[in-house]
Amino acid sequence: MANLNLAYNFGKVGFAQNLKTTFGITNLFDSNYIGGIYGAASVSGDNNANLFVGAPRQYFGTVSAEF
Numbered sequence: 001m002a003n004l005n006l007a008y009n010f011g012k013v014g015f016a017q018n019l020k021t022t023f024g025i026t027n028l029f030d031s032n033y034i035g036g037i038y039g040a041a042s043v044s045g046d047n048n049a050n051l052f053v054g055a056p057r058q059y060f061g062t063v064s065a066e067f
Contacts, residue, residue: 001031002027002028003024003025003026003027003028004025004028005022005024006024007020007021007022008020008021008022016065016067017065017066017067018064019064019065020063020064020065021061021062021063022061023059023060023061024059024061025059025060026055026057026060027054027055027056027057027058029057030056031054034051034052034054035053035054035055036051036052036054037049
């Protein structure tokens, strides 16, 4: 599992100060993985664990500034 995050601070741009942008990718190589395990014993004696598939590749970005 690998993630990628990039950020850049443009500094003062016009009336905005500390203008920052970020871009990220989670699960960079789009790997299949187990995202979680939930197991609970039931009254009937069935204590099988439930496996959850992890999230696929996702992209995100942000822009922030101080005024």
